[in-house]
Amino acid sequence: MTDATQNTGAVAPQGSLHTLDARTKRRNAAEGRFKLYGMIAIGIGLLMLVTLLYTILSKGTGAFTQTFVSMEVELLESKLDKSGERDLEKIKKVTTFGYAPLIKSAFEKTVEANGIETDLKSKDMTKILSKSAASQLRNYVIANPDKIGQTIEFRFLANSRVDGYMKGRVTRDSIANDKNITPAQLDLVDQLIEVGALKKTFNIDFIIGADASDQRPEAAGIGVAMVGSFFMMLVVLVLALPIGVAASIYLEEFAPKNWITDIIEVNISNLAAVPSIVFGILGLAVFINYMHLPQSAPLVGGLVLTLMTLPTIIISTRAALKAVPPSIRDAALGVGASKMQAVFHHVLPLAAPGILTGTIIGLAQALGETAPLLLIGMIGFIASNMPETVGEGLLSPNSAMPAQIYEWAKRADPAFYERAWGGIIILLIFLISMNTLAVLLRRRFERRW
Amino acid sequence: MPLSWLVLLVLALAAAGYFIGRIRVLKLAGGDVRALHSLPIYYGTNVALSVAVPALAVLLVWLLAQPTLIERSVSGMIAPEMIPEGSNLNLVMSDVRRVADGLNTAIAGGAMSLAEVDAMDATVVDVRARLGELGVALGQDVRPEVLAAAKSYRSAAVTGNTMRTLIVLALAVIGFGISFSKTNPDYRARNVVERAVLALLMAAASLAILTTVGIVLSMLFETINFFGLHNWRDFFFGTTWAPNFRGDSELSILPLLWGTLYISFIALLVAVPIGLFAAIYLSEYAGPKTRAFAKPLLEILAGIPTIVYGLFALLTVGPMLVNLFGQSGSLGVDWMSGATSVLTAGVVMGIMLIPFVSSLSDDIINAVPQAMRDGSLGLGATSSETIRQVVIPAALPGIVGAILLAASRAIGETMIVVMGAGAIAKFSLNPFESMTTITTRIVSQLTGDGDFASPETLVAFALGLTLFVLTLGLNVLALYIVRKYREQYE
Numbered sequence: 001m002t003d004a005t006q007n008t009g010a011v012a013p014q015g016s017l018h019t020l021d022a023r024t025k026r027r028n029a030a031e032g033r034f035k036l037y038g039m040i041a042i043g044i045g046l047l048m049l050v051t052l053l054y055t056i057l058s059k060g061t062g063a064f065t066q067t068f069v070s071m072e073v074e075l076l077e078s079k080l081d082k083s084g085e086r087d088l089e090k091i092k093k094v095t096t097f098g099y100a101p102l103i104k105s106a107f108e109k110t111v112e113a114n115g116i117e118t119d120l121k122s123k124d125m126t127k128i129l130s131k132s133a134a135s136q137l138r139n140y141v142i143a144n145p146d147k148i149g150q151t152i153e154f155r156f157l158a159n160s161r162v163d164g165y166m167k168g169r170v171t172r173d174s175i176a177n178d179k180n181i182t183p184a185q186l187d188l189v190d191q192l193i194e195v196g197a198l199k200k201t202f203n204i205d206f207i208i209g210a211d212a213s214d215q216r217p218e219a220a221g222i223g224v225a226m227v228g229s230f231f232m233m234l235v236v237l238v239l240a241l242p243i244g245v246a247a248s249i250y251l252e253e254f255a256p257k258n259w260i261t262d263i264i265e266v267n268i269s270n271l272a273a274v275p276s277i278v279f280g281i282l283g284l285a286v287f288i289n290y291m292h293l294p295q296s297a298p299l300v301g302g303l304v305l306t307l308m309t310l311p312t313i314i315i316s317t318r319a320a321l322k323a324v325p326p327s328i329r330d331a332a333l334g335v336g337a338s339k340m341q342a343v344f345h346h347v348l349p350l351a352a353p354g355i356l357t358g359t360i361i362g363l364a365q366a367l368g369e370t371a372p373l374l375l376i377g378m379i380g381f382i383a384s385n386m387p388e389t390v391g392e393g394l395l396s397p398n399s400a401m402p403a404q405i406y407e408w409a410k411r412a413d414p415a416f417y418e419r420a421w422g423g424i425i426i427l428l429i430f431l432i433s434m435n436t437l438a439v440l441l442r443r444r445f446e447r448r449w
Numbered sequence: 450m451p452l453s454w455l456v457l458l459v460l461a462l463a464a465a466g467y468f469i470g471r472i473r474v475l476k477l478a479g480g481d482v483r484a485l486h487s488l489p490i491y492y493g494t495n496v497a498l499s500v501a502v503p504a505l506a507v508l509l510v511w512l513l514a515q516p517t518l519i520e521r522s523v524s525g526m527i528a529p530e531m532i533p534e535g536s537n538l539n540l541v542m543s544d545v546r547r548v549a550d551g552l553n554t555a556i557a558g559g560a561m562s563l564a565e566v567d568a569m570d571a572t573v574v575d576v577r578a579r580l581g582e583l584g585v586a587l588g589q590d591v592r593p594e595v596l597a598a599a600k601s602y603r604s605a606a607v608t609g610n611t612m613r614t615l616i617v618l619a620l621a622v623i624g625f626g627i628s629f630s631k632t633n634p635d636y637r638a639r640n641v642v643e644r645a646v647l648a649l650l651m652a653a654a655s656l657a658i659l660t661t662v663g664i665v666l667s668m669l670f671e672t673i674n675f676f677g678l679h680n681w682r683d684f685f686f687g688t689t690w691a692p693n694f695r696g697d698s699e700l701s702i703l704p705l706l707w708g709t710l711y712i713s714f715i716a717l718l719v720a721v722p723i724g725l726f727a728a729i730y731l732s733e734y735a736g737p738k739t740r741a742f743a744k745p746l747l748e749i750l751a752g753i754p755t756i757v758y759g760l761f762a763l764l765t766v767g768p769m770l771v772n773l774f775g776q777s778g779s780l781g782v783d784w785m786s787g788a789t790s791v792l793t794a795g796v797v798m799g800i801m802l803i804p805f806v807s808s809l810s811d812d813i814i815n816a817v818p819q820a821m822r823d824g825s826l827g828l829g830a831t832s833s834e835t836i837r838q839v840v841i842p843a844a845l846p847g848i849v850g851a852i853l854l855a856a857s858r859a860i861g862e863t864m865i866v867v868m869g870a871g872a873i874a875k876f877s878l879n880p881f882e883s884m885t886t887i888t889t890r891i892v893s894q895l896t897g898d899g900d901f902a903s904p905e906t907l908v909a910f911a912l913g914l915t916l917f918v919l920t921l922g923l924n925v926l927a928l929y930i931v932r933k934y935r936e937q938y939e
Contacts, residue, residue, distance in 0.1 A: 027831055034833035038730025041723045045747045045807070048800045052753070055765050246653035254647060255654070267657040273854070273924045274917065275861025277888050278664060281895070281913040285667035289901060292516060292546070307660050314657075340643040368754025371863035371888070375895050391453075402756040409760050409868065417764055424757050435752065
């Protein structure tokens with residue numbers, strides 16, 4: 001008997017079961033390796049997330065501070081209002097060129113008063129200021145004509161190179177071929193820092209201000225684009241929420257099982273996966289070329305994003321409706337409610353938190369979307385004015401936050417790159433707060449049946 | 450009457466109708482709700498819906514149809530021989546629209562009277578200068594036939610708008626009258642209202658079909674126009690992409706398709722192994738704590754807008770790769786000359802797709818029945834052997850579906866390639882060279898003031914349609930596979 005089994009070829013393991021043989025060791029090692037691969041994969045994923053966030057934060061926080069030069073400017077009556085009548089029309093005739101000498105002499109006085117020695121001419125000294133300094137002065141005078149003749153303390157934006165020098169982006173080595181700034185000007189900057197006339201402070205204008213031209217990265221802000229995004233989200237909310245909820249109610253509660261319903265369902269799941277740029281083409285062809293709605297208008301952007309967000313909202317609303325147990329409907333029908341009453345009076349309120357969560361997530365998606373906005377012309381110009389009425393906000397050309405970031409990234413000046421990263425921080429703050437709100441709403445109101 | 454006023458008026462009438470309907474039915478029933486067939490709010494809603502729905506529906510259709518009808522009748526006025534050299538009907542028509550707008554502004558601002566506009570003659574008056582004074586800038590001098598067309602365009606638009614206002618208001622009033630006269634305690638208001646609401650719900654649901662039809666039609670018409678101007682054989686089978694806005698461009702999709710597929714391939718090369726192993730670890734090895742911590746963090750990567758990845762590619766990954774593989778790079782190999790390359794875009798897109806692959810595969814692996822694992826483990830296999838030889842083969846169709854979905858995502862992705870891939874269309878295997886994709890070219894051909902009659906602009910629609918068909922095919926295939934697979938275990 002025993003001979004027969006041994007002759008079948010299966011070799012019984014030699015030695016103790018407590019010591020691992022080579023094959024078991026190999027298998028165990030393979031097991032360990034496999035597990036390690038999984039951990040490495042997760043590690044890489046998390047590392048990428050950390051790298052991304054670190055890059056954004058380290059490169060973008062600079063945009064929130066800006067270098068300012070403060071000095072006292074004497075608003076000479078002889079230059080600004082020769083007639084002395086304080087006639088606003090006449091004051092307005094003085095162009096920014098007329099204000100430049102005031103800044104020059106103010107700069108000279110500041111340098112003199114602080115005992116700074118420099119060989120630079122006043123014209124070269126003022127070059128460390130932003131090109132917007134003169135217009136800042138002019139706007140102030142036009143707003144306060146009674147201040148003419150007085151000496152007022154002003155805070156001017158410094159040139160983006162000086163700002164870069166303060167932030168470590170520009171060094172004495174890197175400006176060798178730079179026509180916009182000289183080492184002598186940097187010496188002056190160093191001396192101004194010592195006396196406290198030149199400071200880096202928090203810059204609220206980046207958050208609430210308007211975009212600026214290529215020449216003045218230091219003055220560019222994302223505020224107007226933020227308003228554009230806001231109006232687009234308004235359109236998306238007003239259109240996508242009711243339409244999405246109505247469509248979901250129909251599909252989930254009323255739709256008969258037939259081929260039309262099938263087509264609608266297949267359509268919705270496919271629309272959710274259509275590349276966003278295709279929606280941009282649709283918007284361009286239908287809303288702009290066919291319906292002649294204005295280009296670059298937040299209304300058009302909102303319409304395109306509505307079509308793009310609808311599938312997301314429909315899918316999450318249907319999930320929320322499905323989660324309401326049938327007993328609720330049965331109870332309502334049992335006490336004599338019609339089908340419509342059961343849905344609108346009982347199912348819908350119970351599904352509301354889920355619907356709201358889905359809508360917020362859909363809005364967050366729409367807020368970060370860029371590609372379709374490029375096609376309907378929300379880039380390539382400077383969004384400089386805040387809209388004053390709702391109609392203007394919807395119809396006048398504007399940008400949107402992601403489009404503004406793209407616009408800055410396209411400009412070649414590194415000072416704009418810093419603003420693009422800063423814009424991303426603001427965009428991400430919006431997205432994170434929207435998603436947190438969605439999670440909180442779900443935690444607070446979600447019911448387990 | 451401006452559009453917003455019209456809409457507000459109809460809505461106000463509807464709101465008034467709601468209250469009037471309620472009050473009337475209660476009065477007729479002598480204040481006794483029990484004598485009514487339906488609750489009072491249904492009588493009110495019935496009146497409100499009969500006022501608003503037909504009026505607003507007609508308004509919507511009118512808004513969509515009027516521009517085409519006017520355009521068709523006016524463009525008939527411009528004979529082919531009147532179109533100047535180097536121009537076309539579309540350009541002339543946009544001139545006509547601009548002049549018509551200018552005339553409208555002039556009349557609205559009170560600068561010209563209606564009679565003055567009618568009497569204006571382009572052979573006598575310099576229309577451009579006249580409108581320029583009023584703040585309406587025109588690109589070129591206005592020719593007599595354009596002015597004539599603009600005048601009839603304007604008068605047609607004015608007549609159309611007046612008719613629109615009258616008809617919409619008439620419909621609202623008629624709706625009010627009919628529903629008001631029908632309002633009595635025996636009227637089955639609830640049934641009527643519920644049927645109307647159901648119709649509205651259906652209309653909302655069919656918007657999805659409308660969107661798809663809109664997408665296909667809008668691209669199809671322009672694509673047909675494009676193939677009228679450009680040889681379709683060159684588009685599908687040519688080998689060069691060289692748009693030239695002076696005409697005579699070579700527009701072939703093949704080099705773009707190559708760039709798209711190459712970049713997507715690299716992205717999948719990054720995303721699939723990492724995503725798959727992460728999914729396996731999360732579903733098979735990780736404890737509930739690790740899972741609760743790592744899964745949401747990975748999914749943050751999916752929630753970050755693509756513009757952020759684009760900037761990351763352009764300003765961080767690209768320069769980093771140049772530092773490694775560039776001329777004075779740390780490897781000293783001089784393979785890469787610029788920051789934009791296939792590798793830059795591919796790697797960053799791969800990072801974006803990791804959570805996409807991992808969460809889809811996670812769901813699919815979790816759907817494999819536990820009994821199959823238990824059987825394998827019971828026979829003495831280690832966990833990794835079970836995963837490799839039992840779980841993965843069982844989940845394979847689903848995983849293939851997930852990878853196809855990720856591929857369709859990668860092909861349609863725009864911002865990362867616009868910022869990271871470059872603009873040169875060519876066939877090359879070198880991942881360090883910059884290449885271009887279908888989506889990048891759509892963006893570059895359609896941004897700026899495109900002339901919608903030149904093949905260089907219209908090609909974007911043909912590219913868009915190709916992209917749509919390509920991603921749709923991949924999605925349908927992937928969803929079919931995933932669904933088939935789910936059924937297997939349900």
